[in-house]
Amino acid sequence: MKNIKDYPKYEKISKEQIELMAAAFNRYLGNMRETLGVNKEDVAFCEEALLEIIELVWKRHIYFQVFHKLNGLNELKEASLYCFWILKMQPFAWLNAVKPNYKLNSIIALQIFTKGLYFYAEKKGKKVNMNKLTFEELYYSFRYRDWSKEAIMDLASSLIIQ
Amino acid sequence: MSYFSEDATERFHERDNRVHNSIARENPDEPLFEALSNYKGSYEEARFDGKSIDETFRDMLAKV
Numbered sequence A: 001m002k003n004i005k006d007y008p009k010y011e012k013i014s015k016e017q018i019e020l021m022a023a024a025f026n027r028y029l030g031n032m033r034e035t036l037g038v039n040k041e042d043v044a045f046c047e048e049a050l051l052e053i054i055e056l057v058w059k060r061h062i063y064f065q066v067f068h069k070l071n072g073l074n075e076l077k078e079a080s081l082y083c084f085w086i087l088k089m090q091p092f093a094w095l096n097a098v099k100p101n102y103k104l105n106s107i108i109a110l111q112i113f114t115k116g117l118y119f120y121a122e123k124k125g126k127k128v129n130m131n132k133l134t135f136e137e138l139y140y141s142f143r144y145r146d147w148s149k150e151a152i153m154d155l156a157s158s159l160i161i162q
Numbered sequence B: 001m002s003y004f005s006e007d008a009t010e011r012f013h014e015r016d017n018r019v020h021n022s023i024a025r026e027n028p029d030e031p032l033f034e035a036l037s038n039y040k041g042s043y044e045e046a047r048f049d050g051k052s053i054d055e056t057f058r059d060m061l062a063k064v
Helices: A015-035 A047-067 A075-089 A101-123 A132-144 A149-158 B006-014 B032-038 B053-063
Strands: A043-045 A092-094
Touching (some): A015 B032, A043 A047, A047 A075, A075 A101, A075 A149, A075 B032, A092 A101, A101 A132, A101 A149, A101 B032, A101 B053, A132 B053
Antiparallel strands (some): A043 A092
């Protein structure tokens, strides 16, 4: 019989690991900013919150590894989790502009979610079932409705079709 | 209320751990955003009312 203390304990994400992931995230955000035509001086993010988000998603990665006999989260679920935590923690903010930050955070969350959908669908030889209406509904929903991590992951799966 | 039968606990123990129905990740150690940064494909080809997804995002940002 195993006792609780026989099971492994979570070890904080290593400095090297989080640096690697933060650098990749930063590069992605830089590309996104350029693609969406946002000036570098116009938007900032809370480093503490983003690092925490990276670790929270990493923990879920480990959870899947341990409990679901899988090699961590697939990319669709991971993108969904980033989407959830950005909506929750609102790490992005406008600088020098009187604009609502919650809309900015919803757009960034939706961009990551959408990119994750297309990336995953293409990798699996499938398609994304999304049109302008779905897109606008999601944007509204991400701003005003309640979402759970699991609901966003399930939503993502339901938008992938043969 | 009855006690748990021995059969039930045996069946429970013999049952496989639930295997998640999602497809496992091929390269779990590659940071997601590394993969997404390098990805060019149907995301860029998709059109919503004739506009690319990023153009749609630009329109949304302009309205914020």
